[in-house]
Amino acid sequence: MAPFCYADAPARASVIMQLKTLLGERLITAQAVRDQHGQGEDSYGCKAPDAVVMVRSTEEVAQVLALCHQYAMPVIPYGAGSSVEGHLMALEGGISLDLSEMNQVLEIHAEDLDCRVQAGVTREALNQALRYDGIFFPIDPGANASIGGMVSTRASGTNAVRYGTMLENVIGLTVVTPEGRIIKTGGRARKSSAGYDLTHLYTGSEGTLGVITEIQLRLHPIPDTIKAATCQFDDLQSAVDTVISVMQCAIPIARIELLNELQMKACISYSKLEGFEPKTTLFFEFHGTVASVAEQVELVEELAASMGGSAFSWAESTEARNALWKARHQAYFAGLSLQPGASVLTTDVCVPVSRLAEAVLFAEQEAVASGLSCPIVGHVGDGNFHVLILQDENDAEQQARGKALSKAIVAKALELEGTCTGEHGIGYGKKGYLLEEHGEAVDLMRSLKRALDPKGIMNPGKIFDL
Amino acid sequence: MAPFCYADAPARASVIMQLKTLLGERLITAQAVRDQHGQGEDSYGCKAPDAVVMVRSTEEVAQVLALCHQYAMPVIPYGAGSSVEGHLMALEGGISLDLSEMNQVLEIHAEDLDCRVQAGVTREALNQALRYDGIFFPIDPGANASIGGMVSTRASGTNAVRYGTMLENVIGLTVVTPEGRIIKTGGRARKSSAGYDLTHLYTGSEGTLGVITEIQLRLHPIPDTIKAATCQFDDLQSAVDTVISVMQCAIPIARIELLNELQMKACISYSKLEGFEPKTTLFFEFHGTVASVAEQVELVEELAASMGGSAFSWAESTEARNALWKARHQAYFAGLSLQPGASVLTTDVCVPVSRLAEAVLFAEQEAVASGLSCPIVGHVGDGNFHVLILQDENDAEQQARGKALSKAIVAKALELEGTCTGEHGIGYGKKGYLLEEHGEAVDLMRSLKRALDPKGIMNPGKIFDL
Known part of the structure; x- marks a missing residue:
């Protein structure tokens, strides 16, 4: 599989010794730490790296990469460990480059609605730092991911329907190339036509082209008015039809999330949600001026009612709203x-x-037919949803059924002109789907990889095989 | 300069003969047609290609490229010829690939707010095709550019402040690689994390990585209410301060354009604008629901008045609005x-x-000091403005002064964390500025170019030298 010739055991030992000299106690080889760095929040299993390094500056990252490049030692960037696609598995061993101590918010330009952060800053820490400026960073994938990780998977989440994804909100980067060169891409202007768009080539590259150490982000003013509500439906079709109508009316809604019956049952129990029936439910959030929110609410309530939705249940206080979104964020663990x-x-x-x-109903039908327990939750305003396929990891037959179900759902999505991944990335687990979706374009991606990482040291075995 | 070895004269003759066989009368070698294809709307002069081909399908483009690739014959894609940065100059001769006959709107998905067009469709033709669906394509660079050309320069224009640039509105492409392979990038889903972002690598690549033949675009609903107004100021500073306040309040204005005193003088005379004084002027356009436009207008009028702006002059009817924006679009020719x-x-x-x-005032002062006639016009909501430096093309001393002025304005912009080009691209004329702005990152761009176009046939001598 791997056409590259990576460092042999003595070379690895030498790299680790040199990193020890460079970083002291921030070079870690303890098994527990290596194991913890060899997997994310997924079930692909752990592949521990040979060592973990805790870096503190772009210059240190450049030193580490120059050394690893010299010896052809694989490098796997690590942020908050919240990947769900096996991104962190050290398939060829190597160094897990942990950026969590690069957690400084470097610049806040409230007047221009942008900021610059180190890659290890988490989205919650960033919003904490912004709280006195009346501005916020809207992208919210649920997990308290690092900004560097979110750039790397082109993350999105609940607010993307109004504010866009990382694609629309990353405007510049500091990147260390596999050879250890430090480059800056993009900038602070609201737009630019100056050369190739390296910023967006690195956005979504899943750690395979270099290490992102700093990020310039677009920010947004905290809206005057925020209102959150839920609405329950007797069947999945009516809920989804409501979503389609809302989006086709181009209502600038901030969040519109779907939880199917099974997912709601899990959330009611896990998050102690009160006042809900275990029925398909939409969670809404409206942002804007008083007048604009009132307009949006009126339209959406009307559309939901016409599809048979229940009366809206409002989360009036900030606390009630937070409780609601906390339940939404916990949906994965509830599932x-x-x-x-x-x-x-x-x-x-x-x-x-x-x-x-068509996509959601197909998925639910197939899930039921599979006999597996499969809650469904989704950022449906964007057309994105997740089927959590639960399976006994010691039961090969269940696993085969689960895999077949996933395959069928992806095949249907591609037939409907969709994509196999809206926000998680390809990682280790979806490489076959990328080929189905993009065909010959994957060859071009391979050419870019070979041009920028000729020794293949960056996160080997992810996105595609070479 | 060129490290590539391009086709010699006999090879060129052979390519042209084979293209004649393939395309018949759509292979053109008449001098007038070659001259017309060897320059855009700029003053860099004409460099005529060896021949022009009028292609009609992606497959034909692939055939032409495969042949040109075999013989190392340069290829320069041609859309509507509205480049202002020398993109069309055939610096190494070769084939001008004219896509203007690929002018079909292939699909309109009003329900999903997207469409697919051939690269030769112009933005006006696209909006004509969309007019019965209540949707529109907002990017408006002034010229009736082709969509393919707009992708290639990452164009924007007057509406970008609300609707974004081509970066935010291109969601997928069909591209023919320099070897003649047809690939598809992106797709119709509102977001995707499936692999490297080839769509945005090609967006802004100025014809140097392949030929874009089809484009999937995001569309927008025609707003319920559109209101346009102008406001005049006694000095440039007050006008610009108004713009800064509007943007910092995050008012979702659709257009906010600035014309300085000299530019207004030119427009009044050239476009027969009535009721205006030759003073610095802002042109506004507001889009939204009735309530939201009313809110926006109230805020902006208040801000402008507080900076000493005149009362708003409203272009009430569609005709009056069109006349206003026609004058804005003619600003270049008025200048x-x-x-x-x-x-x-x-x-x-x-x-x-x-x-x-700081940037605009510096530019105006330097322009006055240069003694050259320099109207200023800008998409100031994005921080983007153009100084049109007029110079006698037979006066070397004037040209030197013009060049020094341009250099000073760019240097100031870079000092202020800006970019040398907001929307025109680097082309032939701004290669030096790209190096100043992006330094080492340009080396990465060169690596990508070499990976995707190993023989260097695509639009040689543009963006950077290899």
Whole structure:
């Protein structure tokens, strides 16, 4: 599989010794730490790196990479460890480059709605730092991911329907190339036509082209008015039809999330949600001026009612709103609680909004037919939803059924002109789907990889095989 | 300069003969047609290609490229010929690949707010095709450019402040690689994390990595309410301060354009604008629901008045609005009319909005000091403005002064964390500025170019030298 010739055992030992000299106690070879760095929040299993390094500056990253490049030692960037696609597995061993101590917010330009952060800053820490400026960073994938990790997977989440994804909100980067060169891409202007768009080539490159150490981000003013509500439906189709109508009316809603019956059942129990029935539910959030929120709410309530939705239940206080979104963020763990000890395979398809009903209904039917327990949750305003396929990790037959289900859901999404991953990335687990989706374009991606990382040291075995 | 070995004269003759067999009369060698294809709307002069081909399908483009690749024959894609940065100059001769007959709107998905067009469709033709669906394509660079050309320069224009640039509105492409392979990038889903972002690598690549033949675009609903107004100021500073305040309040204005005193003088005379004084003027356009436009207008009028702006003059009817924006679109030609026969050097800097006053005031002062006639016009909501430097093309001393002025304006913009080009691209004329702005990152761009176009046939001599 690997056409590259990586460092042999003595070379690895030499790299580790030199890193020890460079970083002292911040070079770690303890098994527990290596194991912890060899996997994310997924069920692909652990592949521990040979060592973990805790870096503190772009210059240190450059030193580490220059050394690893010299010896052809693999390097796997590590942020908050919240990947769900096996990104952190050290398939060829190597160094896990932990950026979590690069956690400084470097610049806040409230007047221009942008900021510059180190890659290890988490989205919650960033919003904490912004709280006195009346501005916020809207991208919210649920997990308290690092900004560097979010750039690397082109993350999005609940607010993307209004504020866009990392694609629209990353405006510049500091990147260390595999050879250890430090380069800056993009800038602070709201737009630029100056040369190739390296910023967006690195956005979504999943640590395979270099290490992102700093990020310039677009920010947004905290809206005057925020209102959150839920609405329950007797069936999945009516809920999805409501979403399609809202999006086709181009209502600038901030969040519109779907939880199917099984997912709601799990959330009610896991997050102690009160006043809900275990029925398909939409979670809404509206941002804007008083007048604009009032307009949005009126339209959406009308559309939901016409599809048979319940009256809106409002989360009036900030506390109630936070409780609601906390439950939404815990949906993954709530889902897991349906089958304690189960491993989970997550789909992440995204389809054009007009095809959403077809995609979601197909997924639920196939899930039921599979006999597996499969809660469904989604950022449906973008056409993106996740089927959490729960399976006994010691039961090969269940695993095969789970894999077949995932495959069928992806095949359907591609048939509907969608994508196999809306926000999680390809990682280790979806390489086959990337080929199905992009065909010959994957050859071009390989050419770019070979041009920028000729020794193949950056996160080997992810996105595609070479 | 060119490290590539391009086709010699007999090889060129052979390519042209084979293209004649393939395309018949759509292979053109008439001098007038070659001259017309060897330059854009700029003053860099004409470099005619060896021949022009009029292609009609992606497959034909692939055939032409495969042949040109075999013989190392340069290829320069041609859309509507509206480049202002020398993109069309056949610096090494070769084939001008004219895509203007690939002018079909292939799919309109009003329900998902996207469409697919051939690269030769112009933005006006696209909006004509969309007119019955209540949707539109907002990017408006002024010229009736082709969509393929707009992708290639990452164009924007007057509406970008609300709707973004081509970066935010291109979601997928069909590209023919320099070897003649047809690949598809991106897709119709509102977001995807599937692999490297080839779509945005090609967006802004100025024809140097392949030929874009089809484009999937995001569309937008035509707003319920559109209101346009102008406001005049006694000095440039007050006008720019108004812009900065509007943007810092994050008012979702659709257009906010600045014309300085000299530019207004030219427009009043050239476009027969009535009721205006030759004073610094802002052109505004507001999009939204009735309530939201009313809110925006109230805020902006208040801000402008507090800076000493005149009462708003409203363009109430669609005709009045069109006349206003026609005048804005003609600003370039109005500027030229100030000095008949002059050649023009256009700056295109873009700075963070908070630095806009410093950048524009510096530009105007330097322009006055240069003694050259230099109207200023800009998409100031984005921090982007153009100084049209008029100079006698037979006066070397004037040209030197013009070049020094342009250099000073760019240097100032870079000092203010801006970019040398907001929307025109680097082309032939701004290669030196790209190096100043992006330094080592340009080496990475060169690596990508060499990986995707190993023989260097695509639009040689543009963006950077190899």
